[in-house]
């Protein structure tokens with residue numbers, strides 16, 4: 001299967017290349033970058049030396065599937081052309097995450113050029129696997145929504161918690177992409193934890209949109225924090241139990257819900273970023289119950305399950321390949 005990666009000089013593009021290096025079915029035929037056109041891949045990604053001899057181009061060669069690892073607002077300019085050329089597309093940006101474009105425009109502050117006339121599937125693999133099989137365009141979820149929705153879905157589906165939910169998440173700095181900026185400058189982030197975009201982060205409506213498909217009264221309070229680490233998202237969820245339930249019953253509900261999902265690990269202990277770093281796992285645990293208050297914690301690697309790993313998982317599902325092909329890495333702990 002031929003694969004093209006558009007925006008291959010960025011962090012998620014580099015991570016797609018790293019993960020696809022040993023994929024049995026995928027053959028990367030085309031990688032794009034405007035800045036590094038004509039350069040070898042290892043000029044930008046030195047860790048990929050000896051694994052690829054590809055050269056960055058601006059044009060995208062025909063492929064069976066194209067990953068668009070581009071900034072928000074840029075994917076929508078190129079995706080329609082790829083679809084017209086008959087390629088299946090997996091978009092890592094936020095451009096196709098909302099059917100209601102007024103929500104997109106409000107939170108992204110970008111004018112949308114319109115949705116293509118194909119079925120767009122939200123690529124949260126564990127929830128939408130059947131739709132993903134037939135999809136021509138996958139909208140890969142945001143990193144925070146991946147960790148939060150996977151941890152919340154069984155609770156909302158089973159009607160265990162009240163509609164008001166609090167999500168407190170900490171992310172590594174690679175979540176901000178490869179381009180340096182004031183907010184990713186070392187002295188600004190080092191030895192600090194920085195809350196940002198309280199009430200206005202674009203992942204709040206993304207989380208609500210998905211959970212409201214199950215219960216339209218869901219209301220989320222979401223606070224992301226930037227932490228001085230490279231990778232990972234630790235999400236602490238505070239829910240309020242409708243009825244009494246014990247720890248063991250709760251864990252059984254989660255295990256049952258995710259019984260066919262190889263990348264979800266459920267346990268009583270508290271997940272930690274180093275339990276998932278470098279892997280496509282989403283660990284869900286903690287399950288602290290204190291009267292009506294419930295705390296559930298999830299951990300993902302933002303560049304893998306939160307982006308490129310999940311994108312490859314979706315590709316595997318789309319092409320009828322074993323879902324874990326190229327992705328069964330043991331996490332790097334510590």
Ligand SMILES: NC(=O)C1=CN([C@@H]2O[C@H](COP(=O)(O)OP(=O)(O)OC[C@H]3O[C@@H](n4cnc5c(N)ncnc54)[C@H](OP(=O)(O)O)[C@@H]3O)[C@@H](O)[C@H]2O)C=CC1
Pocket residue numbers: 006007008009010011012013032033034035036069070071072074092093094141142143174175176177178179302303306307
């Ligand atoms: N980092 C993360 O953890 C996650 C990121 N995402 C999303 O994935 C997408 C990619 O993220 P990430 O890899 O971190 O971003 P980076 O900033 O690291 O990379 C962006 C890539 O897009 C290319 N690019 C930038 N502007 C344009 C343009 N106008 N036209 C064509 N190409 C352009 C750049 O290439 P060049 O300038 O060389 O042409 C670069 O290869 C984003 O939408 C991001 O929000 C989603 C989940 C997690």
Ligand SMILES: CC(=O)N[C@@H](CCC(=O)OP(=O)(O)O)C(=O)O
Pocket residue numbers: 092093094141142143144171172173174175176177202224226302306
């Ligand atoms: C640290 C940091 O800045 N993180 C990004 C999230 C990036 C991401 O994965 O989400 P999208 O695909 O929606 O961009 C942020 O909070 O905006």
